[in-house]
Amino acid sequence: MPILSLAWKSLLNRRGTALLTLIAIALSVTLLIGVERLRNEARASFANTISGTDLIVGARSGAVQLLLYSVFRIGNPTNNLSWDSYQDIAAHPRVAWTVPLSLGDSHRGYRVLGTTPAYFEHYRYAGDRHLALAAGTRFSDLYDAVLGAEVAEALGYGLGTSIVIAHGAADVSFARHQDKPFQVVGILARTGTPVDRTVHVSLEAIEAIHAGWEGGAPVPGLSLSAEQARALDLTPEAITAVLVGLKSRIATFQVQRFVNDYRAEPLTAILPGVALSELWGLIGIAENALLVVSGFVVVVGLFGMLTAILTSLNERRREMAVLRSVGARPGHVFALIMGEAGFLTLLGAALGIALLYGLLLGAQPLIETRLGLFIAVGAPSGHELALLAAVILAGFLVGSIPGWRAYRLSLADGLSLRL
Amino acid sequence: MPERMTEGLSEAMPEAVEPTREGTAGTQAAVRIQDLAFRWQARAPVVLIIDDLTIARGERVFIEGPSGSGKSTLLGLLAGVAVPQQGDLVVLGQPLQRLGGVQRDHFRADHIGYIFQMFNLIPYLSVVENVTLPCRFSRLRRERALARSGTLEQEALRLLGHLDLADPALVGRAVTTLSVGQQQRVAAARALMGSPEVLIADEPTSALDADRREAFIRLLFDECRAAGSTLIFVSHDASLEGLFDRTLRLAGLNRALDGAGAGEGE
Numbered sequence: 001m002p003i004l005s006l007a008w009k010s011l012l013n014r015r016g017t018a019l020l021t022l023i024a025i026a027l028s029v030t031l032l033i034g035v036e037r038l039r040n041e042a043r044a045s046f047a048n049t050i051s052g053t054d055l056i057v058g059a060r061s062g063a064v065q066l067l068l069y070s071v072f073r074i075g076n077p078t079n080n081l082s083w084d085s086y087q088d089i090a091a092h093p094r095v096a097w098t099v100p101l102s103l104g105d106s107h108r109g110y111r112v113l114g115t116t117p118a119y120f121e122h123y124r125y126a127g128d129r130h131l132a133l134a135a136g137t138r139f140s141d142l143y144d145a146v147l148g149a150e151v152a153e154a155l156g157y158g159l160g161t162s163i164v165i166a167h168g169a170a171d172v173s174f175a176r177h178q179d180k181p182f183q184v185v186g187i188l189a190r191t192g193t194p195v196d197r198t199v200h201v202s203l204e205a206i207e208a209i210h211a212g213w214e215g216g217a218p219v220p221g222l223s224l225s226a227e228q229a230r231a232l233d234l235t236p237e238a239i240t241a242v243l244v245g246l247k248s249r250i251a252t253f254q255v256q257r258f259v260n261d262y263r264a265e266p267l268t269a270i271l272p273g274v275a276l277s278e279l280w281g282l283i284g285i286a287e288n289a290l291l292v293v294s295g296f297v298v299v300v301g302l303f304g305m306l307t308a309i310l311t312s313l314n315e316r317r318r319e320m321a322v323l324r325s326v327g328a329r330p331g332h333v334f335a336l337i338m339g340e341a342g343f344l345t346l347l348g349a350a351l352g353i354a355l356l357y358g359l360l361l362g363a364q365p366l367i368e369t370r371l372g373l374f375i376a377v378g379a380p381s382g383h384e385l386a387l388l389a390a391v392i393l394a395g396f397l398v399g400s401i402p403g404w405r406a407y408r409l410s411l412a413d414g415l416s417l418r419l
Numbered sequence: 420m421p422e423r424m425t426e427g428l429s430e431a432m433p434e435a436v437e438p439t440r441e442g443t444a445g446t447q448a449a450v451r452i453q454d455l456a457f458r459w460q461a462r463a464p465v466v467l468i469i470d471d472l473t474i475a476r477g478e479r480v481f482i483e484g485p486s487g488s489g490k491s492t493l494l495g496l497l498a499g500v501a502v503p504q505q506g507d508l509v510v511l512g513q514p515l516q517r518l519g520g521v522q523r524d525h526f527r528a529d530h531i532g533y534i535f536q537m538f539n540l541i542p543y544l545s546v547v548e549n550v551t552l553p554c555r556f557s558r559l560r561r562e563r564a565l566a567r568s569g570t571l572e573q574e575a576l577r578l579l580g581h582l583d584l585a586d587p588a589l590v591g592r593a594v595t596t597l598s599v600g601q602q603q604r605v606a607a608a609r610a611l612m613g614s615p616e617v618l619i620a621d622e623p624t625s626a627l628d629a630d631r632r633e634a635f636i637r638l639l640f641d642e643c644r645a646a647g648s649t650l651i652f653v654s655h656d657a658s659l660e661g662l663f664d665r666t667l668r669l670a671g672l673n674r675a676l677d678g679a680g681a682g683e684g685e
């Protein structure tokens with residue numbers, strides 16, 4: 001133990017270099033553990049995008065594609081699902097509830113979702129959280145719209161704002177439904193899911209604004225006014241996808257088979273959890289790359305320490321000879337250098353963690369509002385601790401390099417003072 | 420092994436100049452060398468050959484030799500950082516060539532005080548911490564120091580006082596700000612800490628002014644006498660030899676210098 005107090009004093013004596021090394025290690029640890037934390041939170045938040053829904057049904061396609069357009073509002077469906085098929089699925093004895101989804105229009109780059117009030121009942125995220133209104137009410141009139149939190153915030157909309165829906169999903173569209181403006185009646189609370197970036201209207205409204213349209217453009221002479229459209233039968237002929245809740249989870253595969261074998265048209269039913277993890281497997285590669293990169297940053301930090309200690313060794317050969325003369329064994333010299341590396345690594349790791357928690361506490365509200373990602377500032381997870389242990393182990397291994405060199409030098413030099 | 424041997428020694432400490440009564444011929448001598456030959460590496464030339472050398476306990480010996488005469492090699496052997504390939508090297512009754520590296524390090528920690536030519540002090544330790552440094556590595560010297568003064572710090576201050584370094588302002592300063600002469604005296608205090616039986620000084624005065632050398636040596640003598648230590652003092656400055664009990668000329672002693680290959684000892 002007395003040799004460790006020597007190591008500590010030696011570090012204090014060279015506090016300038018030691019501090020720089022310490023900061024390099026601390027920052028690399030902050031980055032590594034921070035990336036690990038963000039990665040886990042992102043994955044958890046991703047997996048929390050939709051819950052409580054047992055099956056998602058759409059036109060025949062891949063599971064990931066169906067998930068992307070029905071839940072994440074990314075990309076477009078290959079085909080629609082006829083209203084009749086939807087009715088059949090809804091009437092299946094094992095089905096408890098269904099929520100029809102109709103996509104295809106947008107408002108200033110935000111997707112417009114036509115659905116039923118059941119959506120507000122049954123869409124759940126992050127385990128068992130329901131959609132909540134931050135202001136206003138659900139849609140009740142044909143031309144009512146309920147905005148996701150981000151839409152309202154980014155566009156500066158409030159209750160009563162009048163909005164015009166554009167045909168198609170593009171940010172800039174030439175075909176607008178300007179004859180049938182909508183009024184904002186509700187704004188949802190933030191969820192951290194794609195719901196925040198969605199404009200919700202009723203299924204009938206989607207039908208109404210497309211009345212008199214053919215092939216994606218209004219047919220001249222056939223256009224109806226907003227009030228005239230109210231008189232039409234607004235039951236849709238087709239919808240984009242259906243969220244399905246079952247009476248019992250045991251029936252999941254039975255209903256899935258029923259949908260997949262449906263004769264009238266080719267359909268696909270997916271299990272959201274399975275599709276989510278499949279999708280995460282795709283984008284998880286990038287996330288793993290990020291972790292690998294931050295791992296390398298730690299290696300660079302430790303190499304900084306290695307360089308600092310190795311360069312100091314030559315000018316410390318005198319000190320080693322003096323220590324040897326008072327009875328220090330070469331093993332003590334090894335322990336002295338190793339102890340310095342150990343102190344730097346341990347302190348660096350502790351400082352890095354402290355820095356990370358400081359940053360998390362400071363940036364938590366910002367990350368939540370900007371990225372919709374809620375990061376819990378809790379105790380480090382087992383995996384984070386394992387990473388930290390790996391860093392510390394690596395630090396000791398790196399420290400053993402100059403330690404071993406000092407050992408060899410002190411054996412070779414003995415009591416001769418090499419200047 | 421060496422520990423038990425030393426306990427007997429420390430009892431005889433004050434009168435160590437006289438041969439200890441119960442001692443055999445081997446333990447009476449501080450150093451006994453017979454038929455010693457040493458080379459640094461297996462294929463390197465032999466740099467030190469000493470047929471016979473005895474240094475008595477409490478003796479103050481001046482070893483004189485120009486550079487290259489094998490001084491450093493001899494001191495390294497006496498301190499136990501190297502072992503002879505041939506012959507006997509007995510220090511305080513302990514044949515060093517029979518000890519392993521770790522045991523020799525222990526032996527040095529317990530029984531040998533060492534003063535270098537310069538740069539003796541550890542820059543990141545205080546004056547007192549430098550003086551008490553041997554007690555971190557030797558329990559024996561720690562116990563002796565405690566038996567003498569109660570605390571290590573007091574013993575360090577006592578020794579420093581004897582070496583004219585009692586000024587508290589001086590003791591509190593960073594060692595790097597001390598003059599060379601002050602540093603050498605702190606080094607002497609460290610070498611004397613815990614009363615080791617043998618003090619080895621490797622040209623300790625060469626960095627001092629001429630008028631300071633003698634004063635330093637006299638202080639060293641006083642402390643060695645008080646502790647009963649044997650002093651082995653190496654220098655190429657022959658003007659100092661008159662102060663010592665005996666002078667050994669390494670040029671004549673080291674037979675490796677007779678043949679070729681002289682000058683590789685340093």
